[in-house]
Amino acid sequence: MKKLILLLALAGMAFAWTNDALPEVLDAQYDYSACNVQFAKDFVEMREACAETHGETVFDSSDYISDLDDSLADVKDAADDGDGLQFNGAMWTLRAEMLSLGAAVVGDALTNKSADFRGCVLGGTDELDDALESCRSDAFQKGKTAATDYVNNELEYANGQIDDLDGLGADTSGMQTVVDQGEALVDDIGPAFDSEDPAEVSKVYQRHSRLVLLFRLEKMVAVMDYAEPIIEAGSNRNKDELLDDMADLRGDTVDLLDECEYSETVGSDYGLKNLGCWSEGLALMGRFNSLQALYLGGV
Amino acid sequence: MKKILIALLLISVLLLAGCAKRGEAQIQQNQTNQSGGSQEDQSLGDLFNIDTDKPAEAGGYSVPAAGEE
Numbered sequence: 001m002k003k004l005i006l007l008l009a010l011a012g013m014a015f016a017w018t019n020d021a022l023p024e025v026l027d028a029q030y031d032y033s034a035c036n037v038q039f040a041k042d043f044v045e046m047r048e049a050c051a052e053t054h055g056e057t058v059f060d061s062s063d064y065i066s067d068l069d070d071s072l073a074d075v076k077d078a079a080d081d082g083d084g085l086q087f088n089g090a091m092w093t094l095r096a097e098m099l100s101l102g103a104a105v106v107g108d109a110l111t112n113k114s115a116d117f118r119g120c121v122l123g124g125t126d127e128l129d130d131a132l133e134s135c136r137s138d139a140f141q142k143g144k145t146a147a148t149d150y151v152n153n154e155l156e157y158a159n160g161q162i163d164d165l166d167g168l169g170a171d172t173s174g175m176q177t178v179v180d181q182g183e184a185l186v187d188d189i190g191p192a193f194d195s196e197d198p199a200e201v202s203k204v205y206q207r208h209s210r211l212v213l214l215f216r217l218e219k220m221v222a223v224m225d226y227a228e229p230i231i232e233a234g235s236n237r238n239k240d241e242l243l244d245d246m247a248d249l250r251g252d253t254v255d256l257l258d259e260c261e262y263s264e265t266v267g268s269d270y271g272l273k274n275l276g277c278w279s280e281g282l283a284l285m286g287r288f289n290s291l292q293a294l295y296l297g298g299v
Numbered sequence: 300m301k302k303i304l305i306a307l308l309l310i311s312v313l314l315l316a317g318c319a320k321r322g323e324a325q326i327q328q329n330q331t332n333q334s335g336g337s338q339e340d341q342s343l344g345d346l347f348n349i350d351t352d353k354p355a356e357a358g359g360y361s362v363p364a365a366g367e368e
Contacts, residue, residue: 017350029358032360033362035364084356088358095358098363143360150355202360202361205355206357212353220349227347236340285350295344295347296344
């Protein structure tokens with residue numbers, strides 16, 4: 001019977017909630033990256049045409065372009081699959097290859113080139129810039145819709161979790177505060193994407209990341225506060241260990257909630273802070289989830 | 300004597316049957332209790348389950364356009 005319960009619990013964990021708007025979000029980011037890759041390819045091609053016209057030699061870009069095409073295809077596959085982890089990995093590779101091509105272009109430009117060649121490249125770049133801006137603008141609009149859907153889905157899911165715990169009589173005020181902050185964030189998504197500034201978009205993402213973490217930490221506290229008196233009054237064989245672990249975990253979770261307090265203002269260290277908060281938060285989540293096995297093992 | 304033996308045998312059989320029935324009823328009761336308790340335990344146990352996946356990041360918007368510089 002216990003094995004069956006554990007299996008049921010594990011099965012429940014395996015079918016964790018997924019955000020239906022994730023592929024849409026990743027696809028918008030893919031579009032933005034595809035704009036940049038297309039610009040890079042067109043730029044290199046235009047530069048090579050200028051070199052031919054003005055009798056210059058430029059570096060061979062064929063391997064760079066081939067790598068970029070392959071990496072962009074990987075990004076697209078990951079976006080279509082809605083696989084965030086694979087997407088981030090493919091995007092990391094693509095970013096490194098774009099930087100590598102950029103460095104090769106800059107390095108080549110620093111070698112002796114005629115004024116006519118330089119003028120040709122500058123003239124051709126203006127046209128490409130317009131195409132890049134237009135392409136990015138479309139990607140930002142797509143990203144705005146996707147990000148709004150994504151956060152709204154999360155808010156709906158979060159409200160469902162609050163309702164469930166409310167129904168049990170748990171104190172969900174901390175979770176509700178984070179949801180309220182999330183609703184305020186939704187209002188800022190549109191202006192951030194409309195600014196067509198990647199830095200502004202990044203700020204919205206960073207605030208969102210912090211809120212997701214804080215909601216989960218608040219939920220952990222709500223669950224532990226609810227479960228503690230029930231376990232105390234019960235006869236679980238792991239009762240003492242459970243109560244000790246929960247007390248330790250609750251203290252650490254409240255400390256992290258303080259340390260990672262939410263702010264709508266995103267400074268230069270916000271991203272780094274998120275990284276640290278998530279690192280510690282994931283460790284706490286692991287401890288929290290391990291309570292399930294300890295609890296069911298003592299039934 | 301024979302009648303006494305038969306009577307004792309009958310009593311023993313009846314006693315054994317009674318014990319078996321009580322035992323069965325007890326097992327059923329235990330199973331019911333266990334089933335009810337397990338459902339509550341399962342519900343409480345289910346609460347110790349938090350998502351550990353990280354949300355979407357903005358990585359795609361930090362890819363530079365080589366040549367733009």
